[in-house]
Amino acid sequence: MTEQTARICILGGGFGGLYTALRLSQLPWKNDEKPEIILVDQSDRFIFSPLLYELLTGELQTWEIAPPFVELLQNTGVRFCQAIVSGIDTEKKRVLLQKGTEIAYDRLVLALGGETPLDMVPGAKSHAYPFRNITDAYRLEERLRVLEESEAEKIRVAIVGAGYSGVELACKLADRLGEQGRLRLIEIGNQILRNSPDFNREAAQKALAAKGVFLDLETKVESIEADTISLEYKNQVDKIPVDLVIWTVGTKVAPVVETLDFQHNQRGQITTTPTLQVLEHPEIFALGDLADCCDAEGQQVPATAQVAFQQADYTAWNVWASLSDRPLLPFRYQQLGEMMALGKDNATLTGLGVKLDGSFAHLARRLAYLYRMPTLDHQLKVGFNWLVRPIIDTLSQ
Numbered sequence: 001m002t003e004q005t006a007r008i009c010i011l012g013g014g015f016g017g018l019y020t021a022l023r024l025s026q027l028p029w030k031n032d033e034k035p036e037i038i039l040v041d042q043s044d045r046f047i048f049s050p051l052l053y054e055l056l057t058g059e060l061q062t063w064e065i066a067p068p069f070v071e072l073l074q075n076t077g078v079r080f081c082q083a084i085v086s087g088i089d090t091e092k093k094r095v096l097l098q099k100g101t102e103i104a105y106d107r108l109v110l111a112l113g114g115e116t117p118l119d120m121v122p123g124a125k126s127h128a129y130p131f132r133n134i135t136d137a138y139r140l141e142e143r144l145r146v147l148e149e150s151e152a153e154k155i156r157v158a159i160v161g162a163g164y165s166g167v168e169l170a171c172k173l174a175d176r177l178g179e180q181g182r183l184r185l186i187e188i189g190n191q192i193l194r195n196s197p198d199f200n201r202e203a204a205q206k207a208l209a210a211k212g213v214f215l216d217l218e219t220k221v222e223s224i225e226a227d228t229i230s231l232e233y234k235n236q237v238d239k240i241p242v243d244l245v246i247w248t249v250g251t252k253v254a255p256v257v258e259t260l261d262f263q264h265n266q267r268g269q270i271t272t273t274p275t276l277q278v279l280e281h282p283e284i285f286a287l288g289d290l291a292d293c294c295d296a297e298g299q300q301v302p303a304t305a306q307v308a309f310q311q312a313d314y315t316a317w318n319v320w321a322s323l324s325d326r327p328l329l330p331f332r333y334q335q336l337g338e339m340m341a342l343g344k345d346n347a348t349l350t351g352l353g354v355k356l357d358g359s360f361a362h363l364a365r366r367l368a369y370l371y372r373m374p375t376l377d378h379q380l381k382v383g384f385n386w387l388v389r390p391i392i393d394t395l396s397q
């Protein structure tokens, strides 16, 4: 009697899910043990979010940072299913999709990421622009285009949150808008980039100052209206006219994740073991922004692409191990450093004992991200384009 092929279902094709699928397809399955691997995502494209800002400056094109899943999964044996996940029946081991169909699984990988909360202040949902995915980038692009084509002498942009996204966006938009832009970066704390190494924070402060970005520290957003933003500073509220508000603050898990009957932390993330398994469900793995994970050393890991990217290797290995009767490995997070774009030809990078800023950091950041893109085929296409495009642009001038 032959045993039935095992089915691995991966929910979410971001840094956690897509890289898990790709690694799983490369593992040494014995022919009679080769499982069926299905990747489910609501979108048809993977998003390389660290390079999302470059769409707004025209430095990069959609195909480079958001390749379609079908293209990435070609020749891997992984099946792609575009659908919205609406629930999981853990008793029957089935994933429920919004379109009414279900997928049975033997192993399940949860990697649905996070969302930007627009319910933190009144008016944000109706008037502020989030910046997390390709739809957000297109919406923002369209608004910027309308403003640029208007008669307005100045385009007044307020960016809420001086974390990584806020600082990177402010620098890129300042370069895009030039003299036409008047940017302010609003931060509740008393400094920007609270969690960054001093070198990166200082490089960012210098870049923001050089680009004329106005910094509102210790300032809380009270509310956002159609063309104003109300800011509280030292117990006084000021209403400031704005053309565009971008909201970068916070990450929350999707409502479908909140409804799952697992242990969650206060932020709604699913608690996992260091082997990235959901408590009391060894057949279910969770990683990335939706997972509350302490690694083998007991350190709480942050919600970053760098973490999800590393967890994907362990998840793939552990899923394979659990189907091959091998021991599972606890996740060991290696903080390699951090990189930040500070405009069109400037960046800052701290990691592995190296500190770089300016155009060297810009180049090193681009190369480091090229190396982290999902498949060799995509790396080659993008790398070739980065080499050849400047030559074509120069010749066509």
Ligand SMILES: Cc1cc2nc3c(=O)[nH]c(=O)nc-3n(C[C@H](O)[C@H](O)[C@H](O)COP(=O)(O)OP(=O)(O)OC[C@H]3O[C@@H](n4cnc5c(N)ncnc54)[C@H](O)[C@@H]3O)c2cc1C
Residues within 6 Å of the ligand: 011, 012, 013, 014, 015, 016, 017, 040, 041, 042, 043, 045, 046, 047, 049, 050, 051, 052, 053, 083, 084, 085, 086, 111, 112, 113, 114, 131, 132, 133, 165, 254, 256, 287, 288, 289, 290, 303, 304, 305, 306, 307, 308, 339
């Ligand atoms: C602008 C920006 C820049 C960033 N830059 C960096 C950086 O430089 N370095 C860094 O380390 N981190 C960075 N991050 C953080 C990083 O993007 C996240 O931590 C990382 O993407 C998390 O990976 P994930 O797999 O958990 O989720 P994601 O990569 O967000 O993937 C989740 C996937 O699930 C899909 N999905 C969600 N809900 C459903 C559903 N119900 N049904 C079906 N599919 C669904 C989504 O479409 C998405 O493809 C950045 C974030 C942003 C917004």
Ligand SMILES: NC(=O)c1ccc[n+]([C@@H]2O[C@H](COP(=O)([O-])OP(=O)(O)OC[C@H]3O[C@@H](n4cnc5c(N)ncnc54)[C@H](OP(=O)(O)O)[C@@H]3O)[C@@H](O)[C@H]2O)c1
Residues within 6 Å of the ligand: 120, 160, 161, 162, 163, 164, 165, 166, 168, 186, 187, 188, 189, 192, 193, 194, 219, 220, 221, 248, 249, 250, 251, 302, 303, 304, 305, 338, 339, 340, 341
């Ligand atoms: N280059 C990179 O490495 C990079 C780029 C983008 C994102 N990421 C990762 O993605 C995750 C999200 O980062 P993010 O920068 O998008 O968002 P974030 O971490 O939520 O940062 C938002 C910033 O806004 C501040 N803030 C909080 N509430 C506020 C309010 N009501 N008004 C004004 N400011 C407020 C926060 O201060 P407090 O910190 O005091 O709360 C923080 O400085 C992080 O894990 C980050 O590491 C990394």
Ligand SMILES: C/C(=C\Cc1cc(O)c2ccccc2c1O)CCC[C@H](C)CCC[C@H](C)CCCC(C)C
Residues within 6 Å of the ligand: 050, 305, 306, 309, 336, 337, 338, 339, 349, 350, 351, 352, 354, 360, 361, 363, 364, 367, 368, 372
């Ligand atoms: C800081 C580095 C990696 C961490 C990291 C950061 C992210 O934002 C990620 C996002 C998504 C996936 C993964 C990651 C991630 O791993 C990179 C460290 C690299 C070295 C410190 C770079 C050394 C540069 C060399 C000196 C090369 C210089 C080249 C030159 C300028 C020609």
